[in-house]
Amino acid sequence: MTPSILNADFSNLQYEIERIAQVSDFVHLDVMDNIFVPNFTFDFESAHKIINSSALPVDAHLMVANCDVMGPAYAEIGCASVTVHAEATEKISQTLKAIRSTGARSGLAIKPNTSIEQYIDFSDDVDMFLIMTVEPGFGGQSFMEAMLPKIRRTREIIGSRSIWLQVDGGISIDTIERAAEAGADTFVAGSAVFKANDPAVMVTSLRNLAENMAD
16 A cells, blocks of 8 residues: 555645554655646655655655656655656656666556557566556546556556556545456555545555455
8 A cells, every 4th residue: 555645734744654654565755746737746855855754665656747857866866666657758668767777666657548558568667557547636536437447458468577556546445446356456545545534544444455355
């Protein structure tokens, strides 16, 4: 489980991350620049401070322009995983390899209207595919059921390779089983976690639902 801090209390992020640290694998850092998506969250300096102070490894999701430069930059400052959007990356293979060269995991994200088929050739360069199940830019959106066939197709593409399949957008108690059944194995949940009375309990509940479906 990789809770997103997009819906956490930005004024006390260290505490918010500590609340889920014992039950989460990573914390998901949504970086938006108001260029690639119509919203702004963190600049590079602010993100660096979060990464340095985080009680969990950071899974950075870059919804920014110029991912060819920014992807490796985030890897170099200590992210455990860096995901760039295919739509904002001109030299995809080179950028993914540069992220990997730092020791970070490389991820490739695609928006709902982007087909996975045109990115099959980059499978050897990725440690994770991210299928967006909402339009990137804002938290609290509803899970897009129409993305389930894309998740299944991506699972087929991955095959037996040790590539993670992450889903991001609208993941909750009501939707995580469907995403897991379709083949996802890594889950980003924001509103469901940080709007819960006990975020750690919610993370555990979501994990149990996904694992039970996988079994």
